[in-house]
Structure formats: C-alpha cells, structure tokens
Amino acid sequence: TAQLSRLALSAPEYLAWRSRVTARQDLEGKLAAVRYDGLERVNPDYLEQRSSVQAGETVDNARISAEARQISALQEFESVGYRLEGDLEQPTLVWLPKEKSWGPHYLNFDLGMYASDDGDLAFVIYAKHSRTWLNRFGGEWRNELQLGYESLLTSSFYQPLDVAQRYFVEPRVGWWRTFEDIFDDGERLATYQFDNWGGGLDAGMNIGNQAQLRIGYLFTRRRVDLATGSALLPAGLNDDAGLVASATYDSRDTAFNATSGMAVALEYLQSDESLGASRDWKRIEGGLGWALPISKDVVWLTMAGGSNLGSELPADRTFMIGGPGSFPGYEIGEVRADQYW
Numbered sequence: 001t002a003q004l005s006r007l008a009l010s011a012p013e014y015l016a017w018r019s020r021v022t023a024r025q026d027l028e029g030k031l032a033a034v035r036y037d038g039l040e041r042v043n044p045d046y047l048e049q050r051s052s053v054q055a056g057e058t059v060d061n062a063r064i065s066a067e068a069r070q071i072s073a074l075q076e077f078e079s080v081g082y083r084l085e086g087d088l089e090q091p092t093l094v095w096l097p098k099e100k101s102w103g104p105h106y107l108n109f110d111l112g113m114y115a116s117d118d119g120d121l122a123f124v125i126y127a128k129h130s131r132t133w134l135n136r137f138g139g140e141w142r143n144e145l146q147l148g149y150e151s152l153l154t155s156s157f158y159q160p161l162d163v164a165q166r167y168f169v170e171p172r173v174g175w176w177r178t179f180e181d182i183f184d185d186g187e188r189l190a191t192y193q194f195d196n197w198g199g200g201l202d203a204g205m206n207i208g209n210q211a212q213l214r215i216g217y218l219f220t221r222r223r224v225d226l227a228t229g230s231a232l233l234p235a236g237l238n239d240d241a242g243l244v245a246s247a248t249y250d251s252r253d254t255a256f257n258a259t260s261g262m263a264v265a266l267e268y269l270q271s272d273e274s275l276g277a278s279r280d281w282k283r284i285e286g287g288l289g290w291a292l293p294i295s296k297d298v299v300w301l302t303m304a305g306g307s308n309l310g311s312e313l314p315a316d317r318t319f320m321i322g323g324p325g326s327f328p329g330y331e332i333g334e335v336r337a338d339q340y341w
Helices: 011-022 044-050 061-072
Strands: 028-030 033-036 058-060 077-085 092-099 105-115 121-131 140-148 150-160 167-184 187-207 211-229 236-250 261-271 281-294 297-307 319-321 335-337
Touching: 033 044, 058 061, 061 077, 061 092, 167 211
Parallel strands: 033 092
Antiparallel strands: 028 058, 077 092, 105 121, 121 140, 140 150, 150 167, 167 187, 187 211, 211 236, 236 261, 261 281, 281 297, 319 335
16 A cells, blocks of 8 residues: 555646546647548549548547448448548648458348249349459449349450549440230230340449439340240341440338338330341430338338330330339239330
C-alpha cells in the first residue's frame, strides 16, 4: 500500500486526466491532401474521381466513415482503413484499402430450380468469371456459362473510356439455347428448341453508382427446330439484326431478397433488313421492382409491360409470359403475346 500510494494522484489531477482520456475524439478539419496507399491493381485515380471527400474540404469523422463504407462496397476490396498525417487542423487523409487476395479473377456460381403442379421440372447451373483491372481504366473480361433449361456461353469485354468510368464500350459474342413450350388454352401442344449465335457492340454511360444507359448494334442468327409435338411455329434459320438500347436503375441494398430500394429496366430492340436482318420487327419492354419496408416486413412490388410498337412480331419473338418470373399461376411461357402489362 505504501508503494502504491507514491503513484497516486491528487483528486484535481485525477479529474483532469480523466477529462482528457474520456473527451470525444471528434475530428473536424480542412484536408490538405488525400492519398491512396497500398494499391497494386486498382487505379488510385479511379477512387479519387468517384470519391466525395476531396482535398481542401472540411470533413469530420462521420463523413470519413461514410466514404470508407462506399469504398469497401466495391468488389475489389476486403476492407478499408485510413490514417491522418500531419497537422490535425489541416491533415492529410491517407486511405488504406486492402485489395482482395483472390483477385483479380472472380468466380460466381448459382443454381436455379423450378417445379409445377403439372410435373414440369426445370433447372439451371450458372457460373460467371470476371477478370478485372486489365488496364488503368478498369477494363474487365466477363464470361458466363449456364447449363440446363436455358443454356448459354457468352464472353464480353467491358472497356471504360475514362478514369472515372463514366463512358464505356462493350463488344460481346455468345451462344444460347432454350427449350420453349407452345400452349393452347392451357394444353401443351409442342416443344421447340431455339439455338442462337451472335454478337454485338454497346456504347454506354454510367450515371452515378446506380444508373446506366446503353445503345448499340446486335446481330443474332436463330435456328428454330421442333423438338416434340405439333408443328405450330415456322422452323428454319433467321437473322435478327439492328438497334438495341437499354436503361437501368438499381438502388436495392442487395440483388437477392432486397429489403429496400428499387430496380428499373427498359429495353428497346429493332430488327431491320437494312442493318443485316432477314426480317423487320421491333419491341420494347420494361419492368420495375420495389422493396417496400412495412414495419418488420418487406413487400416486394413489381410491374412490367411490353409492346410490339405496331410492328408484326415473328412467332418466335413474341413476349413469353408465365412462370416464377412473371405470372406464377401459368406454366413457363404458357402465354405468348404481342403486348402485355
């Protein structure tokens, strides 16, 4: 006790020390500079362009923390740290993002199954490969493979045209096969096999982190074959080629089972003989999904519609409605229409 008493503080000294160590450690200062350290693949200029925290601005802990969450949301990073250097009144903010050790190659897998009261069973196995940051603008090679009810093999190269990735081009090639049933008043009459080969080139613009616009050229060679049943659709080979345009907006907190946010997509297709097609037609289709939180529940609302815009759609290009993606009371593709809502 005697030895410890020599280390004791007086009451006023203790209170002064306690006040210092329990004081709020808030930061509020004007940044002299912002720097990104430790990056091997990701271009630091890209992070600087998309950042809302810039040199010369006055920031506090809350704003820095919000920016750290935005950076860590990018698929390239495991975590994001930071430190402040120099004068705390005018510090240098040093970001310390940790790139994922398994990059720059990424693999995603998925499995889908569908069963109906009539005994239909459909499944798909899906895999996606991405090779990111092939150049300083963030070029990305994307490959998809899917087997099952709908099979596909596609490859594309997403190439931004500026450091901030506002503008981009994306050439792509692919093959895909589907088996589609033809119904009459709920009765299945035939099953057709559609084989497609083609490619295209898109040019586009990213608007912030949630919206994208695209316009381009698409060429598809489609072979229609009767698999089983009665011959109801024209079989053979046709070329569809022309203009494709799309717009998307997505503010959902996650792509699967979202608890908040909205997703909107709109696509326009025009096949024209003057652009390499063997038949003329056009169509537009759009959809909206909204995750609406209500108390402790979430209600998912959807709306969709499509139109042939007054053109004559080929029988194999009409809108296919039914199944879990549209009207679950119908079989997959039980209803085919020139327009719907």
